[in-house]
Amino acid sequence: MTDAEAPPAAPAPAPAEPRDDGYPWQWEADVVASDGGTVHLRPIRPTDAAALVEFHGRLSPRTRYLRYFGPYPQIPPRDLERFTVVDHHDHVAFVGMLGHEIVAVGRYVRLGESSPSAEVAFVVRDDHQGRGLGSILLEHLAAAARENGLRRFEAEVLAENHQMVRVFREAGYQVSREFAEGALHLEFDVAATERSLAVRDAREQAAEARGVHNALHPRSIAVIGASNDPAKIGHAVLANLLRGNFSGPVFPVNPTARSVRGVRAYRTVTEIPDEVDLAVVAIPAAGVDDVMDSCLAKGVKSLVVLSSGFADEGPSGVDAQRRLVVQARAHGMRVIGPNALGVINTAPEISLNATLAPELPGRGRVGFFCQSGALGIAILAGLRSRGLGLSTFVSAGNRADLSGNDLLQYWQTDPATDVVLLYLETFGNPRKFARLARRVASRKPVVAVKSGRFAAALPSFGTHAEPVDDASVQALFEQAGVIRVQTLPQLFDTAQLLAYQPLPAGPRVAVVGNSSALGVLVTDALLDEGLTPAGPPVDVGTSASPEQFAEAVSAAAHAEDTDALVAVFVPPIATPGLAYARALRTAAEGAGKPVLSTFLAVEGVPAELAVPGADGQPGRGSVPSYPSPERAVAALARVLRYARWRDAPVGEFLRPDGIDAERARALVQDRLGAAGTPVPLQDPDATELLACYGIEVTPFRLVDSPDAAVAAAEQLGYPVALKGVGDRWQGPALIGIRLDLGGPDAVAAAYRDLAQITERAELYVQRMAPKGLSCVLEVLDDPSFGSLISFGLSGIATELLGDLAHRVIPLSTADAYRLIRAPRAAPLLSGYGGAEPVDVAALEELALRVSCLTEDLPELRSLRLGPVLAAAEAVSVTAARIVLGPPPNWQDNGPRRLT
16 A cells, blocks of 8 residues: 655645545544644545645655655556545545645555455655644544444554554554564554543643644734724734733734834735734634635634624624634634634733733633623623633634633643633533533533523524533533533632632531621521531621631631631721731631631722732632622532532443443344434334343233233233323323232223223233332433433422433443432432332442443434332333434544544
């Protein structure tokens, strides 16, 4: 297999091809290289011949030798056809494109007509080596191979080709090696392993974080649309960059002005003599296409588009926005916006304010992502008024490319950020968000406001984001450890506690103040939030001196039976409070527990309560103040819930024994066939599918006469139950169910009774399961998440109150543990009121089996198990309903790709 060279020819864009030619369009992907730039990956086409020739011509002799075991200076015509005309099944080839140029090629060829193995190889152009493109090609080739039924890759590599050997060795597969005559023969299974997935995720994180880093750490900036007119946004953003003392050069771009605000201007970006890392676009949307060409020619790494008039204007702007992103990614750029407020990096070595906000918060350790440009200025003002400092801030506007998921990847390893704040309007890829947020929250607190809880969600501005039910959002946040708040003031309240104080170790909260009335209010608030007062409030009295106040605070903060402290202070008449504030701050030092206050009704961190950091801004140890005791305690309760989540066992993603996934897949494919609409499974098929995952349905028979009912009962064994067919008859009111039928006469009588009520001859006869609490386990298809699992206890009251717990699939063992115990009625499972406890571990295992089934079979659109009878020594599934359908297009499985 070779990719080589013929007479040079200029590459040209591939013409549009019909979608019925067998070309696998679904394999096309934009990917992020290790340097943060993007490359378009797609299957090779016959029309790529000229570009492939040019690609080979730009390989060094050394690269050709390592790839082809010889000089191979040109591609013979026969080879050129073989390399570009492939069947996308036994012979698959991917090209990495940067604009119209090929920069990498990878391919596999099946070894024999029915062989499960294929030979794999790839080559990267010399000027793009070291960007991780070989690893990306291997991921996508392996995914295509699995889809085409291949199980194994083989490769022949020269022993001196250390870079290629390293790609295979570090991919996370179990590689076997044999050495002969100067070459290594490598073999490995292409099935995804826990290690290969971990390697994929780590590389994805590093690459996407680097892309954000490029935008937040530019060495130089061009402002396209810079203007001397104060009414123009191009004037405002340039003024803010200059006022903020950006550390690098700023180049105004204006086709008619010689200078802007005293800085020499250039007519186009390409006229700028130096390199440009970041371009800020502040011109009308209609002109963006023209400046894109110059940015691409200049090699700009990142683009911040402040301009509106794209998808925010409706369908007319969607195509322009899509074209903007496609062009940018094709040439290696990431885009923030359009319709963005801009980006901020307060690091002194950067000092970047590429926004429309003239007044910024101080430097701090809080990262903030905001979708709304309109709210961005208000958010920055709110942070500034609270004394909350920022590390970085990104307002992504329409979020056409770079999104909150990218920022999570960046903040995960950013040493300058301790707390992450998110204002979200829509989700672009919720499954990926769940994975990333969980990983970040295990290290740093993530606090989020998600708008649209009750009203219709805001438009997704062409990003293909699906509407997400609020129950799904809540489940996602709880599972991922995200601290969810409902309002921006709650966001700020929570952030200032996290930014300045340690996490609480428990729920015991001491209260110290100089007002008994305020002490009672705080105690009430603690009990409302489920916290525990650590003894009665300590009232030092209105005449206490600052020293006496500090002594009481210190004693309470350092007490062994205290996990946190709330200090409340109302200054006596004609007595200044500043001395008391300083005394509080000093007394709280070194407590190792969160200390917060309701002090003089001040909001934020006043100077007297602040511990100055190196740059004079409030630092760790500062005591946040809240205007009311209720808001202080609510913030503390949210932080405690997060601390408990972080301290809880992570759990494992285990597969219970007795699962036959291959048999289940064959059954699903047979029953679903080519159906394009949902297909409900018949009872025998549903029972068989569940059995593939070790889930047994209590034996039953469908009968249509009294005699058949009696015969079925005797076959199943008494006692039995008789049930009407349909949810109406098997609901919590038990209208169509007769239980504990112990003999033929009882069965026949019950049959005649139910046949008359249901007006149907068909009824179910089922062996009686052990008596227990009635539960329901359900899987629902969410257009964004894929699948959501719900659990609750059955019954009219429970269903009326909606007492269901939700989790996003897949479940870990810890997720299953929490799911079963999350409903408000869950204490009934552990023997509430003197009843016998049920087998909760069996319920957890059932949830894990359902999770595995759902994750393995994307064609499963819904599943309902219920009633599930939970008894002391058994859990019995008495009914099941399953609906299959075409699998959804999830964007967070398979090899790395931008969505």
